[in-house]
Amino acid sequence: MTKIARFCLIGAGRAGAVHARNLRRRIKTGELAAIVDANLEAASKLGEEVGIKNLYSDLSTALRSVEFDAVIITTPTFTHAALTMQAAEAGKHVFCEKPMALNLEEADRMITGCRKAGVKLQIGFMRRFDPEFVSAKQHILNGEIGKPVLVKSVGRGPGLPPPWALDRKTGIGFLAEVNSHDFDSLRWLMGDEYSSIYSETAALIRPDLVSTYPGFYDVAAVVAKFRGGGLGFIDGACPVGYGYDARVEVLGTEGVIVVGEIRGTTLHRINRENRVISETFRSWRDRFREGYIGEIEHFIDCIVNDREPAVTGIDGRKALEAVLAAHRSMETGKPVFLPLG
Ligand SMILES: NC(=O)c1ccc[n+]([C@@H]2O[C@H](COP(=O)([O-])OP(=O)(O)OC[C@H]3O[C@@H](n4cnc5c(N)ncnc54)[C@H](O)[C@@H]3O)[C@@H](O)[C@H]2O)c1
Known part of the structure; x- marks a missing residue:
């Protein structure tokens, strides 16, 4: 060809x-x-x-x-x-x-x-080209779950991003590096624009890194509100070690759509001690191959x-704006209203 x-x-x-x-x-x-x-x-x-x-x-x-x-x-x-x-x-x-x-x-x-x-x-x-995410969006557009009212997204990375991403002079932390995808997914699946964002973050997995990277955090909870009244939630963490974990749930007025599994395979091993062993997705490379x-x-x-x-520059800007609002909220302890001034 x-x-x-x-x-x-x-x-x-x-x-x-x-x-x-x-x-x-x-x-x-x-x-x-x-x-x-x-x-x-x-x-x-x-x-x-x-x-x-x-x-x-x-x-x-x-x-x-x-x-x-x-x-x-x-x-x-x-x-x-x-x-x-x-x-x-x-x-x-x-x-x-x-x-x-x-x-x-x-x-x-x-x-x-x-x-x-x-x-x-x-x-x-x-994620907007992942067959399951695309299908979820289509089901929503078809009206199969009614009007979306709550989108919940888990985005957890297995290992730390490169050092430039951790340094606040050259990066904006894992809410940007890992959870940019979740901020985009929420907006895309809800089909609406953010109106406010509140976030809490903490350094609980690698607290030792706070002295090297001031402002470092590794666990985040973000609550979002959309202009039409819908709600969103992002659960982010990095480095979780156990695998790359991306799961989304969209609750609608007439149903629910769940995308993603913590398991990276349909193969499970069960041994004599009744232990179930399943593989997770090791990396974003595997989960989102397609x-x-x-x-x-x-x-x-x-x-x-x-x-x-x-997925335009405007979409990139909207996700970035949401990340920056989450950061501002993290610093002020208050919800931040969008668009940012
Ligand atoms: N879509 C995804 O799932 C996904 C996954 C990983 C990374 N990313 C994004 O990709 C980008 C790179 O991340 P990464 O983890 O691959 O980083 P990385 O540190 O692994 O690689 C960056 C490379 O860029 C080179 N570089 C730095 N400055 C340069 C310049 N001015 N000109 C040319 N080369 C330069 C470095 O030498 C390095 O080899 C980031 O924006 C990151 O968020 C996206």
């Missing part, structure tokens, strides 16, 4: 490797043309694995050296805005990982920059057929 979109991947870390492998092995309509990483060793290691020889330490050199249609930005959050602007100004479509940016000013610049340059901007909320493929295939379709992505 003819490849129809060429990509430059920027950031050869954890998320970058997922997209590179998918483009190489699973996505038939896209081609990986180059890998950029400020750490050339990381680019070389991934390049060797996926058979890419165009390796660069910065986007400027890649832009001068190789032809591509779009970038996939999988670098730390604090670099997203500058890289998006640079790519957009060079006429490249932008797929940017969540959280979109560190603050709303950066998010606005990214949205306006891409709009002015006439390029697509899609944010990496892969979502990561679906979101890039969708992005390619939007580029080729000149369509607006289903």
Whole structure:
């Protein structure tokens, strides 16, 4: 099959490797043309694995050296805005990982920059392409559970995110790094905008990290209210160790939809001591395998057929705004009303 979109991947870390492998092995309509990483060793290691020889330490050199249609930005959050602007100004479509940016000013610049340059901007909320989440949304739209009144989302990560995500100068904590997805899911499944957010956080799993990373927390409870009166709840924790745990429940006036299982398999072992042993999902890579493929295939379709992505910069901004409101609430101990001033 003819490849129809060429990509430059920027950031050869954890998320970058997922997209590179998918483009190489699973996505038939896209081609990986180059890998950029400020750490050339990381680019070389991934390049060797996926058979890419165009390796660069910065986007400027890649832009001068190789032809591509779009970038996939999988670098730390604090670099997203500058890289998006640079790519957009060079006429490249932008797929940017969540959280979109560190603050709303950066998010606005990214949205306006891409709009002015006439390029697509899609944010990496892969849950929106997970077959079960997609099906849940469709059942809601069909009216099968009546009007959604409460969306509850569990989002727990197995291990700590990279150090840059823990440092408040370069990241915004795991409510952004892990639970951005839950903030987006709540809004998407409720089909409404946030009106207020209240959060409580604590450092109970790794309290030792508070001295290294001031403001560090590892458990979070977030209560949200929507404009139409609906309620939301996010249960977040990281690092939980036992696996990657993503479960959502949508209560409607006429029923309930449950998405996700703590178990990562239908295989269970039961031994003579009556012990039941089940595998959990080890990682987000396994749980959302199809979502990561679906979101890039969708992005390619939007580029080729000149369509607006289903997950826009505005969606990225709304999720970021909710994360920032949760942080403000954590600091003030009070509910925070949206939109943020
Ligand atoms: N959608 C998801 O489920 C998911 C999962 C993991 C991470 N992410 C997101 O992906 C992004 C990256 O996270 P990660 O865990 O892969 O990080 P990482 O630390 O594993 O990798 C980041 C890479 O970017 C490189 N880099 C840093 N600054 C750069 C720059 N200016 N130009 C080029 N390369 C640069 C680093 O050298 C590193 O190799 C974050 O926004 C994160 O939230 C999303």
